[in-house]
Amino acid sequence: MTILGKERKEDWEVVYEGATGLIDLYEEDPESKGMNSILIGFRNFIDDIFAAIDEGKPFVWHNCGCSPELIKGLDGVQTMPIEVLTVLQDLVGEVDFTVALIDEAESHGVAPEVCSIDKAAVGAVLKDLYPEPACMLYHNTPCDSQIAAIKSLTEMMKKPMRLMDVPYLSTDREVKYLAKQLQEGIPFLEEHTGLKFDWDKFREVREESNRTAEYLRDWNELRRHRPCPQVSKIVALNTALLVAFSGEPEGTKIAKGFRDEAKERIERGESAVEGGEEYRAIWYQDPVWWDLQFYDWMESELKLVIPMDLFGYYAPEALIDTSTPQSMLEGLARKNLKVLPMSRQFKGPIDYYIDDYLRMCADYEADFAIFAGHVACKHGLGGIGLFREASREAGIPLLYFEFDMFDPRVTSAEAIQEEITHFIEDIVAPVKETV
Amino acid sequence: MGKNEILDTLREVIERPRNAYLDRWRGNGGKVMGYYCSYIPEEVFTAAGFLPYRLRGAGSKDSSDGDAYMSSRICTFVRHTVSLALRNELDFLDGVVLMQNCDHIRRAADIFAKKVKVPFNSFLSVPRAPQERLFQWYLDEVRRLKSEIESFFGLTVTNADLEKAIELHNATRERIARLYELRKRDRPPITGEEALGVTIAAHLMPKGEFNNLIDDLLIDLDGKSGNDTYRARIIVTGSEMDDPEYIASIEKQGALSVAEIACFGQRSFGDLIPAGDGDSLERIARHKFFQIPCARMVECFDEQVEMLKNTVRDFNAHAIIFQRIKFCDPWAGDGHSLYWRMKQEGIPFLSLEREYKVPAAGQVGTRVQAFLEQMGK
Numbered sequence: 001m002t003i004l005g006k007e008r009k010e011d012w013e014v015v016y017e018g019a020t021g022l023i024d025l026y027e028e029d030p031e032s033k034g035m036n037s038i039l040i041g042f043r044n045f046i047d048d049i050f051a052a053i054d055e056g057k058p059f060v061w062h063n064c065g066c067s068p069e070l071i072k073g074l075d076g077v078q079t080m081p082i083e084v085l086t087v088l089q090d091l092v093g094e095v096d097f098t099v100a101l102i103d104e105a106e107s108h109g110v111a112p113e114v115c116s117i118d119k120a121a122v123g124a125v126l127k128d129l130y131p132e133p134a135c136m137l138y139h140n141t142p143c144d145s146q147i148a149a150i151k152s153l154t155e156m157m158k159k160p161m162r163l164m165d166v167p168y169l170s171t172d173r174e175v176k177y178l179a180k181q182l183q184e185g186i187p188f189l190e191e192h193t194g195l196k197f198d199w200d201k202f203r204e205v206r207e208e209s210n211r212t213a214e215y216l217r218d219w220n221e222l223r224r225h226r227p228c229p230q231v232s233k234i235v236a237l238n239t240a241l242l243v244a245f246s247g248e249p250e251g252t253k254i255a256k257g258f259r260d261e262a263k264e265r266i267e268r269g270e271s272a273v274e275g276g277e278e279y280r281a282i283w284y285q286d287p288v289w290w291d292l293q294f295y296d297w298m299e300s301e302l303k304l305v306i307p308m309d310l311f312g313y314y315a316p317e318a319l320i321d322t323s324t325p326q327s328m329l330e331g332l333a334r335k336n337l338k339v340l341p342m343s344r345q346f347k348g349p350i351d352y353y354i355d356d357y358l359r360m361c362a363d364y365e366a367d368f369a370i371f372a373g374h375v376a377c378k379h380g381l382g383g384i385g386l387f388r389e390a391s392r393e394a395g396i397p398l399l400y401f402e403f404d405m406f407d408p409r410v411t412s413a414e415a416i417q418e419e420i421t422h423f424i425e426d427i428v429a430p431v432k433e434t435v
Numbered sequence: 436m437g438k439n440e441i442l443d444t445l446r447e448v449i450e451r452p453r454n455a456y457l458d459r460w461r462g463n464g465g466k467v468m469g470y471y472c473s474y475i476p477e478e479v480f481t482a483a484g485f486l487p488y489r490l491r492g493a494g495s496k497d498s499s500d501g502d503a504y505m506s507s508r509i510c511t512f513v514r515h516t517v518s519l520a521l522r523n524e525l526d527f528l529d530g531v532v533l534m535q536n537c538d539h540i541r542r543a544a545d546i547f548a549k550k551v552k553v554p555f556n557s558f559l560s561v562p563r564a565p566q567e568r569l570f571q572w573y574l575d576e577v578r579r580l581k582s583e584i585e586s587f588f589g590l591t592v593t594n595a596d597l598e599k600a601i602e603l604h605n606a607t608r609e610r611i612a613r614l615y616e617l618r619k620r621d622r623p624p625i626t627g628e629e630a631l632g633v634t635i636a637a638h639l640m641p642k643g644e645f646n647n648l649i650d651d652l653l654i655d656l657d658g659k660s661g662n663d664t665y666r667a668r669i670i671v672t673g674s675e676m677d678d679p680e681y682i683a684s685i686e687k688q689g690a691l692s693v694a695e696i697a698c699f700g701q702r703s704f705g706d707l708i709p710a711g712d713g714d715s716l717e718r719i720a721r722h723k724f725f726q727i728p729c730a731r732m733v734e735c736f737d738e739q740v741e742m743l744k745n746t747v748r749d750f751n752a753h754a755i756i757f758q759r760i761k762f763c764d765p766w767a768g769d770g771h772s773l774y775w776r777m778k779q780e781g782i783p784f785l786s787l788e789r790e791y792k793v794p795a796a797g798q799v800g801t802r803v804q805a806f807l808e809q810m811g812k
């Protein structure tokens with residue numbers, strides 16, 4: 001399959017074809033509105049990338065800890081999250097391609113303990129799959145693994161790089177500190193892209209983000225409904241939406257797709273779980289990206305739904321005052337510190353991390369929680385003891401296991417399925433029966 | 436005292452969490468402030484009358500207490516230090532000042548705050564790029580730390596106190612620099628194992644007493660001829676390194692470590708804090724913030740490489756041995772890039788993975804042997 005009429009590298013053609021196949025399959029299906037909206041969004045995103053290559057537009061790379069609206073304030077720029085190819089490969093079920101990228105990075109000397117998505121990004125660069133950046137803008141969140149990847153990528157690309165230092169806490173002082181850095185980052189972006197930063201364009205971008213935020217807020221609310229109206233696997237995609245599409249009409253379309261599907265299904269009295277949900281769990285830490293069908297299995301076999309997870313949770317601080325340049329910069333800083341999933345929970349003290357968890361469990365009336373410990377998330381795994389204690393105190397049964405969210409070779413789907421099944425049988429079901 | 440006696444004394448200092456100097460300090464009513472990282476301005480503790488004590492896991496037999504709170508994918512250095520703290524073996528600490536040097540220590544800080552409950556607990560948010568544009572934030576953090584210490588302990592840290600602390604710490608730096616100068620000789624009068632024992636001890640005992648011991652050591656070493664039976668001279672770098680036995684296992688193969696550019700080694704000291712009229716606290720902060728950057732820092736890789744190249748040149752070294760504690764992410768990134776950069780530079784580079792406090796003689800022996808042979812040594 002070609003993209004925009006030209007042959008491209010196999011990794012890209014495969015995801016493009018995969019997305020197109022899934023879109024065709026589900027196009028008429030009202031049950032798949034949300035899923036379809038993100039697939040269409042990503043296919044358009046690939047079109048944008050290749051159009052930009054063909055037109056010679058400057059690319060700015062960023063990482064998943066960076067909400068890219070500042071970059072989008074440059075008219076004529078193309079943004080590129082370093083994780084995008086891997087997310088797409090897994091979304092369309094082409095996990096073998098991700099695994100090949102991971103192996104590529106490891107055989108080049110990247111340590112196995114670095115996050116698989118970061119290794120895959122290094123692998124993609126080694127395989128020359130990403131268009132060269134004019135420059136790179138990275139945020140030092142959500143973790144050290146990202147720092148490792150950022151340093152490796154900078155060294156490999158030898159392109160100008162600027163770090164936005166995201167500090168430990170998230171109070172107004174930190175918001176101002178980050179906003180100042182964002183402002184100071186503008187001349188850097190202008191210098192290396194050769195484009196002018198346009199405050200009106202930035203305002204448009206921020207206003208679009210607000211529209212997206214409103215849909216996502218409603219969507220988060222609708223997913224509290226009992227029974228949960230919409231499938232579990234869609235929740236985690238929120239993070240991919242925010243990292244790739246923040247500030248774009250496509251992002252709003254996807255968020256609307258998520259919202260509309262949930263709303264319509266509630267109106268029709270439908271449940272995510274055929275035959276009725278029996279269990280609700282908060283999925284904390286990272287999703288099983290390499291097998292989104294995994295969530296279908298939970299619904300059909302266990303009657304278990306995930307109304308919310310850490311990647312889907314959209315914090316209420318998202319809306320931004322667009323009245324002045326300063327308010328927009330501070331709003332964007334606040335979004336990076338307090339809204340973007342992972343950065344919000346992972347960068348600061350453990351309380352940030354646990355408080356969201358407890359809030360989600362309460363708001364979404366979870367029967368239990370699943371801590372899916374992605375092996376690279378040392379900030380999560382390093383807090384597991386305190387996390388367990390908090391869970392116990394709150395009376396929330398907690399299942400903990402370790403796996404790799406982009407590499408199925410670490411823990412198999414069967415092993416995870418067994419863990420969840422036994423936990424429900426041995427712990428959750430008996431409690432539920434007593435109640 | 437001669438070399439052997441002094442080294443034996445320092446060996447005792449570093450063997451367990453407590454040491455005789457620390458106990459004496461406390462016996463005289465002195466207070467102790469714990470910290471993990473080179474970006475914490477220990478001069479401020481000295482100026483406030485504290486003994487700065489760098490946290491490590493020596494003396495921890497197992498990490499089970501830490502394991503109860505942290506996954507086995509957390510670096511063993513951190514799990515051991517946390518275990519010591521949870522077992523009350525660090526109960527001599529009057530306070531700790533921690534920071535987000537890495538994700539592992541960030542979580543250790545949570546455990547210190549919630550479970551260990553040291554009387555004074557502070558946290559610095561240290562920027563991750565040693566750039567002028569971020570310095571003011573760091574300086575503000577250091578100022579905040581100073582006032583927190585003042586108000587918690589009811590004391591005042593004056594400019595004169597800070598200047599005295601700078602002088603004392605500079606005196607240590609100057610002695611470490613002289614020790615390292617001696618290691619540049621063709622026949623270094625001290626091994627890497629021994630020298631690391633010295634630099635570790637500097638982090639755990641009163642600086643004044645340390646300085647006096649080192650004065651004697653330097654006199655003794657200066658007159659000694661040292662050994663030239665080694666097969667190659669190497670620089671050890673990478674993750675924190677507070678385990679002389681590990682260096683010994685490298686040196687047993689004939690690779691003499693002539694500089695340990697790692698935390699607890701030379702990297703923790705750096706150049707002198709320059710004298711000057713400027714604000715003392717700012718001078719301390721500037722020294723810390725713009726020290727030879729470690730792997731947690733971004734936008735500074737060229738400086739890190741330059742420094743290593745210069746060290747190889749100045750110490751007439753043949754190669755670099757890079758060691759990394761398993762699961763350490765910051766050094767994973769640097770390890771990858773350093774490998775390729777050193778290849779370009781034509782500097783032989785061996786990368787080793789280790790666990791904290793696990794004797795590694797077998798594995799290290801085989802790897803180092805093969806490395807030396809490859810180099811034709």
Ligand code: SF4
Pocket residue numbers: 115116117118142143144145146286342346374376377378
């Ligand atoms: S998943 Fe965890 S380890 Fe990977 S990039 Fe995100 S925060 Fe870092």
Ligand code: SF4
Pocket residue numbers: 510512513536537538539540674675760762763764765766
């Ligand atoms: S060795 Fe690495 S992981 Fe361990 S404390 Fe140091 S920087 Fe953190």
